Amino acid sequence: MPITVESQKRPEGSKPKALRRSGLIPANLYGHNGIESVSLVLNAKDVERLLKQAAPNKTEIVLSIPDLEWTGSTVLREVQVHPAKGTPYHLSFFAAKG
Template sequence: MSTQVILKADRRHGTGKGVSRKLRAAGKLPAVLYGGDKESLSLSMDANETLLLFQSISVENTIVNLQVDGAKAPIPSLVREIQVHPYKTEILHVDFLRIQEGVEVELEVPIELIGTPTGVSDQGGVLEQTQYVLPVACVPDAIPDVLEIDVAGLTIGDSLQVRDLNIPEGVRVLMDEDQTLCSVQAPSVTAGDKEDDADGEPTLVGEDDPEAPVSDS
């Protein structure tokens, strides 16, 4: 089951840019909770507390239990969208999706590569990861923390696809099984490497070209 955390939130009665600016000036963060066939809730929460929490978790697949003032119990949710400041380390707004026990939800799960490929350690290749998350669908109790895949046996030219992942029971993959996750590539050859491979013999102008002009001198 996925990691779960708790985040305190207050009901927010006003909406609009003016209200949001006042909240941020007071160290608060505007947010909204929606979904689950229930009315949306406008919320606010401590901006710094939220930022520190999000920096410490895998936001895509961590269940955030919102402790909303007046609610009888924490409300389980997933982070759906985070709006951030263009150049400051600051969250501007968060959208939370209300989730329900036994009801399937779509989300993304991080992919973690385990080990060092033989093609890297012994052959000097480069490991390239092209897919960092996997879109899946499952009920909240079945949300994986991470999907691991062993890359130790890969040599240069090898690759792993979605079909090579060990998908937990109850998790439905929402991506083509032929999609490449990672591969081991041969090291790129630089200009310096090519010069080192040359035999060092100078080539005379016109030596190998019968049509080259001949000097009369």
């Protein structure tokens, strides 16, 4: 059964550090609309839960972006982790084809 995660479009001009301080993790979605990518933010608690359940490049994740009225099947391609803190600080999702 796929995991479902909700995200929001990243506010224009927002700084990643400020987002992280407020409990949000920056992310990108690629391939949902041709070559276009979209900048997103996810709740840090949702990301923690997701990373316990999902294996990068393997687990199907249904990503919901209400701001864009888009929901689709994705794969978690990359998780960047803070070298000192060991906490995730950026995620990359790829939309599944078909």
